[in-house]
Amino acid sequence: MTHQESEPELKRFGVSVPEDLLRRFDKIVKKRGYVGRSEAIRDAMRGFIAQCEWESKQEGRLATLNIVYRHHPRLMSDLIKVQHSSKAHVISTVHVHLTHSHCFEALTIKGDRDDIEKLANRIGGLTGIEYVRLFVFSLPDDEDGHEH
Ligand code: NI
Numbered sequence: 001m002t003h004q005e006s007e008p009e010l011k012r013f014g015v016s017v018p019e020d021l022l023r024r025f026d027k028i029v030k031k032r033g034y035v036g037r038s039e040a041i042r043d044a045m046r047g048f049i050a051q052c053e054w055e056s057k058q059e060g061r062l063a064t065l066n067i068v069y070r071h072h073p074r075l076m077s078d079l080i081k082v083q084h085s086s087k088a089h090v091i092s093t094v095h096v097h098l099t100h101s102h103c104f105e106a107l108t109i110k111g112d113r114d115d116i117e118k119l120a121n122r123i124g125g126l127t128g129i130e131y132v133r134l135f136v137f138s139l140p141d142d143e144d145g146h147e148h
Helices: 019-031 037-056 073-084 113-124
Strands: 061-070 089-097 102-111 129-138
Touching (some): 061 113, 073 113, 102 113
Antiparallel strands (some): 061 102
16 A cells, blocks of 8 residues: 555656755755755745745635724725625734824624625725725635635
């Protein structure tokens, strides 16, 4: 019986890279103690693939949106309206009264990527918002809560 993690068949391929890039790569290969370039390239490819797959995934996204604004009753009411009408869910809000006139908020948002981006853009477009920064994470499949 072979173990499921038995050696997969290896394919060889040629790669052309600038000398400087190879030199910098080799330095890291040595520093990190890889057996050789091949092992380091396999590792880099796995990381690259995982990143690309996560980036293209639409569902199960978690994001933080940081905003700074000059508080005003009109803006406060707009902020609430926009959040209530969004398909993405704001699951927590941390509010900090920054100065006499300014507030900082960190919103944690869950939803599909497009819905999160739409919400961030709508908030960013409100009059009185002075700073917006969105950071989107991907959730690993096993923590998605549902399967497809
Ligand atoms: Ni405030």
